[in-house]
Amino acid sequence: MVIHLIFLLTQTLILIVLSIPSLINTSQLDYDTLVFKQCDLTDTNILQKTTKYRNYLNQSLLIRAQAVSSFLRKLESESSRSKFYKTLVGNEEHAVSGWFQCREDYPSEICHRCVGDLREISSRLCGNATSARVHLRGCHLKYEIELVGTPSAQANNHHNYKLFETPEHGLIHKICEGATAEIFAGFEEMRTEALTAAETGVVDGHGFYEDSYKLLHVVAQCDGHVKACDCGECISAAAAAAAEECRWSIAGQIYLEGCYVGYTYYPHEIPDESYHEEGTKANTGKSLAIVVGVVAALVFVGIIFMFLKSLRRKGDDC
The missing domain is CATH 3.30.430.20 (Gnk2 domain, C-X8-C-X2-C motif)
Incomplete structure (x- = not known):
């Protein structure tokens, strides 16, 4: 019984020690802070020129919103497998092309969370924009909408190739x-x-x-x-x-x-920590490491105590 308990406590200690790096790294990452957004809201004028009836505008906006929603869901799904993904999602009237990218040194699980936040934030902040760019600290996305029925869209097979061309490096x-x-x-x-x-x-x-x-x-x-x-x-x-x-x-x-x-x-010296720019998060990581270390020490002391107690009982039996 005592030996079995000691074995379980030892396993617990090992798991705690192995989990320290991932806990610290995750706690340091300020991945969901909004850095900036850019939303092109010229969509209404475009739709008014291309729709025959004004009352059709709301229906077109709804269809386009559904296309954007499908596009964002696709990005979130792919973020569990990749840190960069570009795609085209279209319906009978609108095509949405774009991509997401996560910071390369962030863990995959953080990338997935970040893109999930991007999906919610871009929907809330950019609404019915024809194009949007949203940057969080840990990831960003960009997309553009193209009316499938236009001649330019048909000529390009409904794909906004300009979005993936070599950029001009403008600020x-x-x-x-x-x-x-x-x-x-x-x-x-x-x-x-x-x-x-x-x-x-x-x-x-x-x-x-x-x-x-x-x-x-x-x-x-x-x-x-x-x-x-x-x-x-x-x-x-x-x-x-x-x-x-x-x-x-x-x-x-x-x-x-x-x-x-x-x-x-850093005028004096660079802190000996990863993800330097997230100073407050790094401090949180330090605190977490201390707490985990104390717990690990208590578990270790418990193991020693149980071991000594078992030896004393054996001595009493003699």
Whole structure:
């Protein structure tokens, strides 16, 4: 009986220890924070020009909303198997083409949750938009709607090929935050070197790069349909945009058509943790690790106590 209990306690301890890394990593991920959204709401004018009767407008909007809903459900389903997926979903009047992408270093389960949140958020924020782009911290999506009955749609077999062409790397969104870095000697040179390393890193890393360079932590990623050489060019353009748009910001995020770059400057030293930009989440991970460690220690003490107790009983029997 005692031996069996000790065996069960040992198994419990092993499971706790093995689960610590995944618990900590998951707790650190701020994947569902909205970074930005872009919704093209020019749909009403388009539909009014293409419908013969004005009272048909509401029905067309409903049909299109169903197509978008099917598209978003398809993305959420595929996110359990992939971190990038592009597709075309259509009905008798509307076709929806687009993709989702998750941050490459986030676990698959987090990717699936993130895309699930994207589905809800994009539906709520962009409604009946003809095109939408929604970025969360851990994933993003983009889609466009095309009227199937139009000549251009029929010529392209109802597929919006422009959505998947090599982008022009235009600036979509920027975030420049933190105190001025002008007082830190060599900051600009350090950032230039770090982002240059990212330009090479995304090519070697098949579209994703995360690393620390001196006092900078850098993350870069290209959209999944962007080719390797174009990916490097996009990150180079993002680095140039960071130098111009966020010149003295100690933290910045640059989103271009096709890629994004984020950097964080630590004047003293880079924290020895993953996912540096989510500082509060990292602290939560530390706290969780402490709690799990205490529980594991208590289980271990319990095992020792039961073992000693069993030895004492055997001594009493003699």
